[in-house]
Amino acid sequence: xxxxxxxxxxxxxxxxxxxxxxxxxxxxxxxxxxxxxxxxxxxxxxxxxxxxxxxxxxxxxxxxxxxxxxxxxxxxxxxxxxxxxxxxxxxxxxxxxxxxxxxxxxxxxxxxx
Amino acid sequence: xxxxxxxxxxxxxxxxxxxxxxxxxxxxxxxxxxxxxxxxxxxxxxxxxxxxxxxxxxxxxxxxxxxxxxxxxxxxxxxxxxxxxxxxxxxxxxxxxxxxxxxxxxxxxxxx
Numbered sequence: 041x042x043x044x045x046x047x048x049x050x051x052x053x054x055x056x057x058x059x060x061x062x063x064x065x066x067x068x069x070x071x072x073x074x075x076x077x078x079x080x081x082x083x084x085x086x087x088x089x090x091x092x093x094x095x096x097x098x099x100x101x102x103x104x105x106x107x108x109x110x111x112x113x114x115x116x117x118x119x120x121x122x123x124x125x126x127x128x129x130x131x132x133x134x135x136x137x138x139x140x141x142x143x144x145x146x147x148x149x150x151x152x153x
Numbered sequence: 154x155x156x157x158x159x160x161x162x163x164x165x166x167x168x169x170x171x172x173x174x175x176x177x178x179x180x181x182x183x184x185x186x187x188x189x190x191x192x193x194x195x196x197x198x199x200x201x202x203x204x205x206x207x208x209x210x211x212x213x214x215x216x217x218x219x220x221x222x223x224x225x226x227x228x229x230x231x232x233x234x235x236x237x238x239x240x241x242x243x244x245x246x247x248x249x250x251x252x253x254x255x256x257x258x259x260x261x262x263x264x265x
Contacts, residue, residue, distance in 0.1 A: 046196065071251055082242070082255045083197075132196050136251060140202065141187040142244070147196035 042067045042135055046145030053123055053152050060119045061148045063133035068113035073134040074106070077147075083132065089116045123152045155180045157245055159256035166233055167264050174228040174259045176243035181221045185246040188217050188228050190239045191258070197242065201228070205248070233263045 045064045053059050063072065071090060075083040086106055087095040095108040110116045120127055133145045156179045166172055176186070185204055189197040201210045201217040203226065209218040216229040226243055240258045247254070 041199070050194075073251075073253075082257050083253075085252060088251065130194065134197075134253075141185055141199060141246065142253060143199060144189070144197040147194070149194050 041140035042069060042137055042143045044133060044135060044143055044145040046133055046148060048148055049146060050149040051151070053150065055124050055152055057123055058119055058121045059123065059150060060117050061131055061133070062117050063115070063145050065114045065135050067137075069135040069137060070113065071136045072110065072116045073136070073142075074108060074116075074118045075132045075134065077130040077132065079129070086118070086131075120150065123150075125152045128152045155183075155245055155247065155254045157243060157254050157256040159241075159243060159259050161259060162257065163260040163262075165262040165264065168233060168235060170233050170263075171229070171231050172233055172261070174230070174241050174243075174261070176226040176228070176256055178224045178226075178245050178254070180245075180247075181224055182248040183221065183245050184248045186217075186219055186226050187244050187246065187253075188215075188226075189242045189244065191242060192239050200241075230261075233261075235263045235265050237261060237263050 043066045074086040077083050086101045087097045089095045089108045089110040091110045107119045131148045158177045160175045187202045188200040203210050203219040214231040219226045240260045242258045244253045244255045
């Protein structure tokens with residue numbers, strides 16, 4: 041199955057700033073996904089990122105706050121913009137492969153102060 | 154709307170014990186079901202993927218079963234070890250679309 045390298049693994053950011061999270065996949069994948077996991081909770085899907093088209097956002101998430109890029113079939117970024125303490129979470133990227141299901145990156149632990 | 158429930162929410166066992174984690178889902182129109190492990194503050198590690206046409210999958214000390222008709226899956230861990238301590242998540246992959254639905258997880262602690 042694919043291996044996803046996600047970085048940074050953690051960061052502490054000032055409110056009002058932005059952070060870009062990167063995910064690199066070691067093979068080509070059609071669909072990539074971005075999730076948020078708030079403390080003590082399960083994963084919430086932010087958006088689906090397909091190469092060559094705009095990301096599809098879930099209810100409650102907007103492009104201005106979480107812009108996503110997907111320049112090719114092995115790479116995607118998620119930016120958390122104009123951060124507030126409520127954005128403190130673990131952010132995870134994921135890719136789907138037909139015979140392997142879903143693979144996840146190692147996560148980015150974001151703290152906004 | 155698919156709902157996934159995991160029981161128990163937390164489990165603490167002595168080392169060496171065999172244990173079963175349960176996952177139930179409300180809509181049997183699934184494509185696959187996948188079990189994951191998550192260590193604190195980390196990403197998800199895939200443990201087992203069960204295709205909808207399969208009844209079970211095995212990997213080492215892990216065995217996962219799937220009963221679509223009753224909307225249930227179980228993850229069996231044999232001879233548990235302290236290193237098995239983590240949160241275990243089951244996720245359902247729908248028959249149409251790609252949106253995973255996760256359970257809330259079972260937090261497992263294996264005591265030496």
